[in-house]
Amino acid sequence: MASSSSFSTCTLHGSVSGPKSMKCYREFIFNCSSLFKQSSNPRLIALCADLTQSRFLSNVKSINLEQSGRLLPINRVQCQALKVENKISFSVGNKFQLNDVIEAQQFDRDILSAIFEVAREMEKVEKNSAGSQILKGFLMATLFYEPSTRTRLSFESAMKRLGGEVLTTENAREFSSAAKGETLEDSIRTVEGYSDIIVMRHFESGAAQRAVATASIPVINAGDGPGQHPTQALLDVYTIEREIGKLDGIKLGLVGDLANGRTVRSLAYLLSKYQDVKIYFVSPEVVKMKDDIKEYLTSKGVEWEESNDLMEVASKCDVVYQTRIQRERFGERIDLYEEARGKYIVDWAVLAAMQKHAVVMHPLPRLDEITVDVDADPRAAYFRQAKNGLYIRMALLKLLLVGW
Amino acid sequence: MASSSSFSTCTLHGSVSGPKSMKCYREFIFNCSSLFKQSSNPRLIALCADLTQSRFLSNVKSINLEQSGRLLPINRVQCQALKVENKISFSVGNKFQLNDVIEAQQFDRDILSAIFEVAREMEKVEKNSAGSQILKGFLMATLFYEPSTRTRLSFESAMKRLGGEVLTTENAREFSSAAKGETLEDSIRTVEGYSDIIVMRHFESGAAQRAVATASIPVINAGDGPGQHPTQALLDVYTIEREIGKLDGIKLGLVGDLANGRTVRSLAYLLSKYQDVKIYFVSPEVVKMKDDIKEYLTSKGVEWEESNDLMEVASKCDVVYQTRIQRERFGERIDLYEEARGKYIVDWAVLAAMQKHAVVMHPLPRLDEITVDVDADPRAAYFRQAKNGLYIRMALLKLLLVGW
């Protein structure tokens, strides 16, 4: 579903007539609302309440009506309310401000904090409680054009922990009609007919944006090539807050492959939304953090510093965020790869240098950039971090499908 | 389960003695019925009611009892009532007339119309309504010996939309014990022990028939090689009725690969059951409709005509049914493929020639035989057609598992 961070979209079921594309304000809202009132869909009714409140109406800049003008099996009218500039409401029963999750940039500080609150509720969802059934009757399609067992299982577990159901395509690229030359757009149009939300992993940067532009149901980007992996970025920030207890004033050491890892780039981006953040970059020369992020951080007032001394950085930081050096980035230069991967290892010596309250994070999978003897230390937060992915995804599925 | 379009099969649970194969009439029915009465299975009880009604009894021609003659963990007796020639009953609570879905030829006009009525009910099934739970407790196994993401997801969505559960084998050919040389029959005998209905896709023509001959639970053919794909044929006819509002008197243009597409062949076959149907064949010379179908249509009184003029055909038809030219059929003659695929494209010009009430259909996936600018026109029915596959499959699953 096409969206930006301040879109609201609703889908009307019923028979509506009108020109194919129109700009309309109060008159349309009126028609819209009376249709909503005939609906038994709680999301529509909730949105209807929104629409009829002046707070909302006064901010509507554009409403876009796509409509076929004929009696279809189910007529669909999409109306999108752009740029609601008033204070967003996160109260229970209200619609989520986002229709899709495409990139880390969508999230501002307020919405992050509200999502984290929902994630914390998700940690408390008990088996067979009412909370464990809030997505009953909803179907999620996991459309994975490249395999990622960890991410897929995490989303599928999240959906099932909330009572929802899952349609799985573990390797859509090889198996699906994509192999016969079907466009992503056509595949999305088919799959949206079978499900209520699409979680997509793709090998091409920008694929999530294309899916969103096509789909009339919510889409979550579960990684698109070297592009974005927004739910990883969210779970990283959530983990920092959960482990350290704060985000403002945080001191973070980013270690390892800073050039190619989308994880560290997204994380740097999100942390710039908080105050008094200090970031240390510790990486082999060949995989140094690129200038665009450095410039971005500077422009946002985030202090950063490059260092070759992991021990010293470890002793200062709240979080040592280690990453894997990716062999596939080095082509035939195995010598460079071997040199890079051995350079900064988090081991007992690094742990010993770290403060008592500090933690080690890692997006996983890890090879030997963190030695296994570190695992037993309570400051090894990476498996808790993986588990937090479950709660963040539960929160996002809940928010996109039933709202706050 | 072995079947023809007028079989009724029941499976008895209990301890029954008898010769290994016997022909029996009223006496058997009597034994049979008393066993049913001890059963708590609602399907058996419903069938029991059928069996004891004279309407049914008077038409029983043969009952086949397979029985092991020993006390098994669960004894199974199969009895099949052949050739019920009276008017079939489609009332709620009655058993479906078919045990399996193997080929389009199974369906006559009456049963098609009754299935379509159920499909229309399926369109109205709301999340968390009673209707959304009618298959609760049932397990469907999707046994796919060749991948077909679209068809598989459609069936799995259908099952889950009705509260049922799914066991998936996305690539049974490569992964299963088939790779070790197990016969299809043995695989079916194993899988039927784990599930209540089997949806099978296979690379060999006739595989569905073999599965049905083995299985004691319903089997749906989700495509067997170049053979049949009956649920696609059903959803095509359903879509025509849904979009145009009638089937008698319909004018249909079949465009593209008419030689190799099982879709268009099955469709031609099914349409012959309706009156005053006119079919236009529009295809490159190399992939023309074959004589067997032409002769069949003629014998059934269906008017047909070949044409090179897509624009003229488009202007006369209710439905322009476009298909993909399949590259794999041309081997190394890429030149012939390129010539064929560019010949008849449905674009804005064709749309402009079409009548207002007419629609464009396509079994999908499409490449460029329909240009993407056609998608926005309300007469582009192909994504609605894909969605109708969901409703048809919901209807068939309901009918095979719980009856009318």
Place this chain on the structure above:
Amino acid sequence: MASSSSFSTCTLHGSVSGPKSMKCYREFIFNCSSLFKQSSNPRLIALCADLTQSRFLSNVKSINLEQSGRLLPINRVQCQALKVENKISFSVGNKFQLNDVIEAQQFDRDILSAIFEVAREMEKVEKNSAGSQILKGFLMATLFYEPSTRTRLSFESAMKRLGGEVLTTENAREFSSAAKGETLEDSIRTVEGYSDIIVMRHFESGAAQRAVATASIPVINAGDGPGQHPTQALLDVYTIEREIGKLDGIKLGLVGDLANGRTVRSLAYLLSKYQDVKIYFVSPEVVKMKDDIKEYLTSKGVEWEESNDLMEVASKCDVVYQTRIQRERFGERIDLYEEARGKYIVDWAVLAAMQKHAVVMHPLPRLDEITVDVDADPRAAYFRQAKNGLYIRMALLKLLLVGW
């Protein structure tokens, strides 16, 4: 979860302080119990009852407390009560004596008999009965590092027949982060965060043991390379009891590949727990039963005998257990393979020699070592045997997740 056949493990949720590893007895039990009492988890409450009974306490030899000493999102304390030597209790509501299913050797005669009783109850679980929902809210992860459609579907069907849900990885070796070099231990630590029980198939012997040593949730070994496949061994013994009505005094002919088949080795092992068992080995010279098992049987008082005469053995046995000669074991010596596989075939002649009450078993898949005409005979028990796998797996899932 680390375990031996007499371990009891519990996981505490709550905030507990304590040294990282400690030996503690009554004092710990006391703290432990008061935490349990705050819990709403029925497993914890049930265990709490156990812990406070002197029968249990008096047998506790060691309790191992792993604890991080800090407030984690969810604090976990593991306590393991070793070597409960009193008579084990199989009453409803009590915890299962095992935390994991790793190898056939875990099971003694009493526990086998108790598991079989639960399996028989599982045969009677009706759709939509209360019994069909006992695992509602539980999530099973099927982590298959090598494909095995039969075993996977059997476990997934078992879980779903009891109302549980499933996360599937059909080919974890190729698709998962294992391909990037992640250790099994790390994968387990991630997956345990998403699920309540792990069913793992692996290509390496000993992998199950490693998974169990890592996981804090139950693990079932669904086959680890040439090592163990304990649920197959259990279903085999269950089938013998179900078909013949007894295990003591049973006469069994093991036919085919006795050198490489883990099935026959585990079966021989388990049967040694019963009295007056007689085993005949009938196999081509190249794949004869190895000496370790022969010596083991002798040491346990099990009579065994080698024979070249399948007909004679068949006439004496209660069970003829046929196995597949595995081509992959012969490398390039196709000639030896062809000679071996044709040597002992179970066909109508063998059936004719068998006693009326005797049965033919086979772990499946079969090629032609049992001719298909045998299938129709009631003594062909192999498809019932496959189905019994469902009941055994339902029983184990129930026992590991909710207890007796």
